[in-house]
Amino acid sequence: MAKLAKKKKKWRRSHGGIVGRQGEVRFGESSVKVIVVEDRGPIGYSGRRLVRVRFVDPEADPSNSFEIPTDELVLAAPRG
Amino acid sequence: MASTALTWWRADAQDALDGMVAVHGAVGGHGPGRRYATEQVNNAYAVLLSSQFQKFCRDLHSQAADYVANLTPASIRNVVLARFTEGRKLDTGNPNPGNLGSDFNRFGFRFWDEISSADARNTNRQEKLQELNLWRNAIGHHDFSNPDLAGRTAVRLKEVDDWRRACGGLATQFDLVLMRHLRTMSGVAPW
Numbered sequence: 318m319a320k321l322a323k324k325k326k327k328w329r330r331s332h333g334g335i336v337g338r339q340g341e342v343r344f345g346e347s348s349v350k351v352i353v354v355e356d357r358g359p360i361g362y363s364g365r366r367l368v369r370v371r372f373v374d375p376e377a378d379p380s381n382s383f384e385i386p387t388d389e390l391v392l393a394a395p396r397g
Numbered sequence: 398m399a400s401t402a403l404t405w406w407r408a409d410a411q412d413a414l415d416g417m418v419a420v421h422g423a424v425g426g427h428g429p430g431r432r433y434a435t436e437q438v439n440n441a442y443a444v445l446l447s448s449q450f451q452k453f454c455r456d457l458h459s460q461a462a463d464y465v466a467n468l469t470p471a472s473i474r475n476v477v478l479a480r481f482t483e484g485r486k487l488d489t490g491n492p493n494p495g496n497l498g499s500d501f502n503r504f505g506f507r508f509w510d511e512i513s514s515a516d517a518r519n520t521n522r523q524e525k526l527q528e529l530n531l532w533r534n535a536i537g538h539h540d541f542s543n544p545d546l547a548g549r550t551a552v553r554l555k556e557v558d559d560w561r562r563a564c565g566g567l568a569t570q571f572d573l574v575l576m577r578h579l580r581t582m583s584g585v586a587p588w
Contacts, residue, residue, distance in 0.1 A: 344476050360401050360456045361463035362587065369488070383483035384459055389475055 340392040402456035403572040410449040417442040436551035447533040451492040464587040493530040525563035
């Protein structure tokens with residue numbers, strides 16, 4: 318357990334403030350813009366890190382969110 | 398081997414729940430004042446139990462969904478994971494049997510049928526989970542009008558402990574049944 322807690326702590330430090338950031342994720346041949354709404358932590362297959370995101374598109378249903386691994390997410394540069 | 402979710406449930410979640418039991422024991426005094434305080438602690442303990450179990454179920458679902466997505470070609474993995482996790486009831490709703498069935502059935506099996514046949518005790522555990530969520534809603538919305546609550550406005554420590562044991566049993570069974578299903582599907586154990 319201590320190992321898992323250490324892994325989580327290290328990850329939180331390196332991914333601090335990811336919630337609210339925008340980025341792009343590939344769906345087949347195209348990329349879509351998304352915003353991170355929840356940091357799910359290293360809970361994916363083999364400890365992959367997952368985040369819950371929703372589409373940035375203003376016409377998309379804001380309640381429609383889904384999960385993707387962080388290694389598939391290309392974060393946009395933070396503003397300011 | 399256990400899933401990441403079950404490992405968390407057995408350690409972190411139990412620590413948090415033990416903390417509530419400790420608070421209950423630390424409430425001092427005698428008479429109605431103490432009784433009122435312990436009732437509030439018991440109600441908080443029940444809500445915490447439901448929320449911890451919800452996190453376990455969500456995390457187990459995510460780990461399994463990510464495993465299945467990784468069985469597919471790289472070009473469609475994100476689509477598969479997104480389809481498994483969008484509109485998931487556990488993201489906004491209680492971990493009641495209906496929501497759990499709806500979300501875990503996405504893996505291509507009848508979740509509760511498998512859980513029921515895996516262990517004879519699971520039917521009773523499922524009923525206790527339903528009771529827990531009935532109380533969780535009543536406490537969370539401060540609405541005790543449901544006739545199933547029999548006019549009560551607080552739970553007893555023994556009841557929450559009982560629900561906790563049921564959730565513990567179900568957590569182990571969920572992990573096991575899902576692992577077996579995904580192993581059959583892929584030929585390799587996911588955890």
